[in-house]
Amino acid sequence: MSLPANAQTALHAFRACSGWEQRARLLMQWGEQLAPLSENERCESNRVTGCESQVWLLLERNGEEWQLRASSDARLLRGLLALLLVRVNGLTRSELAQLDLPDWFDQLGLARNLSPSRSNGLQAVLKRMQQLLDATDQGAINH
Amino acid sequence: MSLTSPWRADFPGVLALEAEGQTYLDSAATAQKPQAMLDALLGYYAGGVANVHRAQHLPGERATRAFEATREKAARWFNAADAQHLIFTRSATEAFNLLAYGLELHFQPGDEIVISALEHHANLLPWQQLALRRQLKLVVLPLDNHGLIDLEQAAQLIGPRSRLLAVSQLSNVLGCWQPLDQLLALAQAQGAVTVVDGSQGVVHARHDLQALGCDFYICSSHKLYGPDGVGLLYGRAGALQQLRHWQFGGEMLHHTDYHTATFRDAPLGFEAGTPAIASVIALGASLDYLASLDSSAVSRHEAALHAQLLSGLRLRQGIRLLGSPDVALASFVVDDVHPADLAHLLTEQGIAVRAGHHCAMPLLQSLGLSGAIRVSLGLYNDANDLQRFFSALDQALELLQ
Numbered sequence: 227m228s229l230p231a232n233a234q235t236a237l238h239a240f241r242a243c244s245g246w247e248q249r250a251r252l253l254m255q256w257g258e259q260l261a262p263l264s265e266n267e268r269c270e271s272n273r274v275t276g277c278e279s280q281v282w283l284l285l286e287r288n289g290e291e292w293q294l295r296a297s298s299d300a301r302l303l304r305g306l307l308a309l310l311l312v313r314v315n316g317l318t319r320s321e322l323a324q325l326d327l328p329d330w331f332d333q334l335g336l337a338r339n340l341s342p343s344r345s346n347g348l349q350a351v352l353k354r355m356q357q358l359l360d361a362t363d364q365g366a367i368n369h
Numbered sequence: 370m371s372l373t374s375p376w377r378a379d380f381p382g383v384l385a386l387e388a389e390g391q392t393y394l395d396s397a398a399t400a401q402k403p404q405a406m407l408d409a410l411l412g413y414y415a416g417g418v419a420n421v422h423r424a425q426h427l428p429g430e431r432a433t434r435a436f437e438a439t440r441e442k443a444a445r446w447f448n449a450a451d452a453q454h455l456i457f458t459r460s461a462t463e464a465f466n467l468l469a470y471g472l473e474l475h476f477q478p479g480d481e482i483v484i485s486a487l488e489h490h491a492n493l494l495p496w497q498q499l500a501l502r503r504q505l506k507l508v509v510l511p512l513d514n515h516g517l518i519d520l521e522q523a524a525q526l527i528g529p530r531s532r533l534l535a536v537s538q539l540s541n542v543l544g545c546w547q548p549l550d551q552l553l554a555l556a557q558a559q560g561a562v563t564v565v566d567g568s569q570g571v572v573h574a575r576h577d578l579q580a581l582g583c584d585f586y587i588c589s590s591h592k593l594y595g596p597d598g599v600g601l602l603y604g605r606a607g608a609l610q611q612l613r614h615w616q617f618g619g620e621m622l623h624h625t626d627y628h629t630a631t632f633r634d635a636p637l638g639f640e641a642g643t644p645a646i647a648s649v650i651a652l653g654a655s656l657d658y659l660a661s662l663d664s665s666a667v668s669r670h671e672a673a674l675h676a677q678l679l680s681g682l683r684l685r686q687g688i689r690l691l692g693s694p695d696v697a698l699a700s701f702v703v704d705d706v707h708p709a710d711l712a713h714l715l716t717e718q719g720i721a722v723r724a725g726h727h728c729a730m731p732l733l734q735s736l737g738l739s740g741a742i743r744v745s746l747g748l749y750n751d752a753n754d755l756q757r758f759f760s761a762l763d764q765a766l767e768l769l770q
Binding site for chain 1: 707708709710713714717718724725726739740764768769
């Protein structure tokens with residue numbers, strides 16, 4: 227599976243980082259590019275539980291392609307969300323099923339953000355995304 | 370003047386973390402262990418284990434003696450009237466649950482349980498759930514601006530329906546000693562059972578529990594430089610007799626047939642199942658180690674370090690301290706900086722501090738905060754640890770502000 231163009235850009239940029247400071251700056255820059263959610267969208271039903279920061283996640287379908295939209299009140303987490311979105315958006319359901327997201331964050335040098343002791347939310351975000359996908363699969367079967 | 374800890378070398382864990390580039394400032398969550406404790410743990414396992422209170426054979430007798438010796442040491446540590454007034458549990462949390470179940474039958478619908486706004490979840494949830502089970506009213510004592518339980522309001526709120534008061538001695542978020550004497554007196558005047566959460570308080574001063582005069586006192590081993598898996602529940606003689614047995618099995622009984630049983634008194638009647646034998650024995654070694662230190666030198670060191678921590682935080686723009694901490698720790702937030710972002714960047718720089726709600730979600734909510742950063746100190750910390758923390762903090766804030 228080839229990498230989407232934006233994801234390729236992210237990978238280049240993060241691989242070129244030489245230290246934590248550069249990586250943090252870059253993460254915040256990516257976070258600033260995240261399209262904001264409306265006030266209505268930042269509602270309880272879109273909120274990801276299990277994070278100490280507030281995170282909202284929406285999953286939408288555009289024909290065969292899936293789109294995630296997300297935001298958070300924490301800046302570095304917004305960066306991580308942006309990096310999730312560039313990897314995931316535009317993929318089909320079967321492409322999503324094959325995707326190894328922990329590996330993606332590992333390639334970016336950000337694997338530590340998925341460690342189980344972290345309560346910063348990325349782990350919870352991935353779990354929530356899977357639940358949303360499972361729920362739509364279930365909906366499709368039921369119809 | 371550079372503050373060094375003469376005890377740092379006794380703690381291989383803190384040295385190992387330092388060698389790994391990690392600055393450990395999270396002792397209020399759990400403390401590093403002295404070499405003497407590690408030796409006791411290995412000594413017990415390597416010397417041949419046996420179960421306690423069961424066997425007549427030599428290894429069993431040896432293990433039982435060592436296990437019971439810790440009870441004696443803990444009794445001396447707290448000036449308990451009798452070692453039999455100390456029950457070993459699996460954690461402080463389990464000790465609170467033991468009380469909430471063990472005292473349950475004494476409550477009638479409409480009775481009140483009084484806690485405070487700053488309680489750790491361990492001293493909130495067991496009472497909250499007991500209140501729900503028995504239709505009791507949970508009364509929450511509010512705090513003043515310094516983070517102390519407000520005594521004037523407490524005097525109004527603790528009343529004739531109050532059957533139990535359960536409060537923290539030293540807040541794990543605000544770091545201030547609570548006015549226990551006055552609170553206990555208010556509760557005792559109403560005939561209420563008194564419970565003190567000593568989980569943090571036990572680490573930063575010696576307390577004479579007979580003088581304190583509470584019915585129950587709870588703490589954990591792992592914060593007191595001991596191993597995990599052990600909590601301590603102290604109960605005054607008369608108080609322990611009010612407890613109903615709650616976990617069943619093992620050697621906690623006098624006699625049983627298939628249909629009925631009679632149970633032992635405290636402590637053994639409340640230690641169902643094989644206890645954490647090695648941990649209890651090793652806790653004895655930690656207590657011996659602590660007892661061997663010059664306690665006033667330890668207090669002076671901790672106070673000097675704490676003063677450096679507070680002055681360093683106050684020096685920096687935009688930092689807001691939570692409450693007015695007396696000892697051991699400081700929690701803070703920074704204007705316009707998300708605590709999760711700050712925690713992230715401190716972690717990147719090898720600073721081990723706690724971020725989040727500190728198991729006191731309602732307290733943080735009442736302060737209008739989603740989280741805070743907590744720096745907490747052990748007797749092994751020194752000025753270099755604080756220096757590394759502050760330089761990491763400055764770097765992080767430069768990026769974030």
